[in-house]
Amino acid sequence: xxxxxxxxxxxxxxxxxxxxxxxxxxxxxxxxxxxxxxxxxxxxxxxxxxxxxxxxxxxxxxxxxxxxxxxxxxxxxxxxxxxxxxxxxxxxxxxxxxxxxxxxxxxxxxxxxxxxxxxxxxxxxxxxxxxxxxxxxxxxxxxxxxxxxxxxxxxxxxxxxxxxxxxxxxxxxxxxxxxxxxxxxxxxxxxxxxxxxxxxxxxxxxxxxxxxxxxxxxxxxxxxxxxxxxxxxxxxxxxxxxxxxxxxxxxxxxxxxxxxxxxxxxxxxxxxxxxxxxxxxxxx
Amino acid sequence: xxxxxxxxxxxxxxxxxxxxxxxxxxxxxxxxxxxxxxxxxxxxxxxxxxxxxxxxxxxxxxxxxxxxxxxxxxxxxxxxxxxxxxxxxxxxxxxxxxxxxxxxxxxxxxxxxxxxxxxxxxxxxxxxxxxxxxxxxxxxxxxxxxxxxxxxxxxxxxxxxxxxxxxxxxxxxxxxxxxxxxxxxxxxxxxxxxxxxxxxxxxxxxxxxxxxxxxxxxxxxxxxxxxxxxxxxxxxxxxxxxxxxxxxxxxxxxxxxxxxxxxxxxxxxxxxxxxxxxxxxxxx
Numbered sequence: 117x118x119x120x121x122x123x124x125x126x127x128x129x130x131x132x133x134x135x136x137x138x139x140x141x142x143x144x145x146x147x148x149x150x151x152x153x154x155x156x157x158x159x160x161x162x163x164x165x166x167x168x169x170x171x172x173x174x175x176x177x178x179x180x181x182x183x184x185x186x187x188x189x190x191x192x193x194x195x196x197x198x199x200x201x202x203x204x205x206x207x208x209x210x211x212x213x214x215x216x217x218x219x220x221x222x223x224x225x226x227x228x229x230x231x232x233x234x235x236x237x238x239x240x241x242x243x244x245x246x247x248x249x250x251x252x253x254x255x256x257x258x259x260x261x262x263x264x265x266x267x268x269x270x271x272x273x274x275x276x277x278x279x280x281x282x283x284x285x286x287x288x289x290x291x292x293x294x295x296x297x298x299x300x301x302x303x304x305x306x307x308x309x310x311x312x313x314x315x316x317x318x319x320x321x322x323x324x325x326x327x328x329x330x331x332x333x334x335x336x337x338x339x340x341x342x343x344x345x346x347x348x349x350x351x352x353x354x355x356x357x358x359x360x361x362x363x364x365x366x367x368x369x370x371x372x373x374x375x376x377x378x379x380x381x382x383x384x385x386x387x388x389x390x391x392x393x394x395x396x397x398x399x400x
Numbered sequence: 401x402x403x404x405x406x407x408x409x410x411x412x413x414x415x416x417x418x419x420x421x422x423x424x425x426x427x428x429x430x431x432x433x434x435x436x437x438x439x440x441x442x443x444x445x446x447x448x449x450x451x452x453x454x455x456x457x458x459x460x461x462x463x464x465x466x467x468x469x470x471x472x473x474x475x476x477x478x479x480x481x482x483x484x485x486x487x488x489x490x491x492x493x494x495x496x497x498x499x500x501x502x503x504x505x506x507x508x509x510x511x512x513x514x515x516x517x518x519x520x521x522x523x524x525x526x527x528x529x530x531x532x533x534x535x536x537x538x539x540x541x542x543x544x545x546x547x548x549x550x551x552x553x554x555x556x557x558x559x560x561x562x563x564x565x566x567x568x569x570x571x572x573x574x575x576x577x578x579x580x581x582x583x584x585x586x587x588x589x590x591x592x593x594x595x596x597x598x599x600x601x602x603x604x605x606x607x608x609x610x611x612x613x614x615x616x617x618x619x620x621x622x623x624x625x626x627x628x629x630x631x632x633x634x635x636x637x638x639x640x641x642x643x644x645x646x647x648x649x650x651x652x653x654x655x656x657x658x659x660x661x662x663x664x665x666x667x668x669x670x671x672x673x674x675x676x677x678x679x680x681x682x683x684x
Contacts, residue, residue, distance in 0.1 A: 176577075207581040215592075216674050229592075
């Protein structure tokens, strides 16, 4: 990594956050309860937990797509709402959400148009971003002409186009096959190192979380809480060999045990989503 | 015809040569033309073989002769009649489409408007068009082409309004979240997401509307008005037992309808070349 940014600075500061969903004046679900989390500049933090643990809700709170019921979310030293209006976010969803009426390049230009950037500057920036995700030669294509993994790379290029303070990724590779997913993981790590962007990454795959992150935030369901934060002491840069290191397996085991302790895996908690997670865990 | 495999992962192949493309087009349209010519031929043969009287079904050759004979002269100048009816249909198409678009935009923007307007629109759609035609003749003047246009407009309004509303509102929720994460204004969401999303819906409605507008215009003509229009020619020639002329008039009405339809198809290729419905039609 070149030009190490100030590691002490907090990009995200979440304190005492609760999130309840109500219908007709009555609280229906308590999605999150008593969440405290600090994310420093340049970190890669994964949120992991079974379905229903509120990890996507937490990501949306950071991105100010929903508001907390109690507590505060600060991004770059200001309320999340101000950060969103200041266009400090890049978001990547599980689906690429590319607009089929726009070419690959024009999809990447979308946030630049919203910012009101000059045409020539948009052109340059969009090309830089497509080169970054190694899709430069596909800029004239339309989304339907690309594979799922390539479409997701376009979505990443679009998310990075505004050079955001923070990149929020919501199970971005959940719909991809295992091989493509591993390739995309290496890709994201490369981009993270090249850009130094802070990344918050939601996943339900233990191996993915451990391979990518500097810290893994383990969550438990009903109500969603943070049960443990696991540091990942693996060096950088990481590559395919990292997945075979003993330390990698140790951390995978540690995260799996944290999930089990929180009721996220096997034992006392049952349910389809938990079974799916257990199956995923076995892969690692 | 085998459809083109999407060129996943490779730059686009060059378009095939002109001669090859024409050859493919001929191969594509040949079956339809063969069926059409075959039906006409069988019809002619059957009329001659069984000596069917022209009052029941005239032979295609007789209809052709009536068409030529009455093209620009005689008691029923067919070309002028078709032109006048097409003019009414087009007028109705424009009025109905504009009204449908206006209501669709209002309804999709303001939920209150939806609740207020939709029941009235559904009620208007439920009115039997045959019943409303004489009333419109009385309102707008029986000899005024506007009375026919309004019948056509009433028929056109509903499919345009319903389809465009659907296109404006049925947007991927993730697309809206994406735009929100960029702090995009409602106006930007409308311009960059909702309107392009609604275009295929609009064009589908417009295709239906072309046929409906002609039906509306001709139904209006049935209930009186200036002669020299397709509806009046049909009524008058049938009562004079000149069924060859009746059939010729119907044929011209159909040709007018097909031309309107094809015009929309061209519009579609120009406006939404990116959409799956248009892409599939590309030969090769």
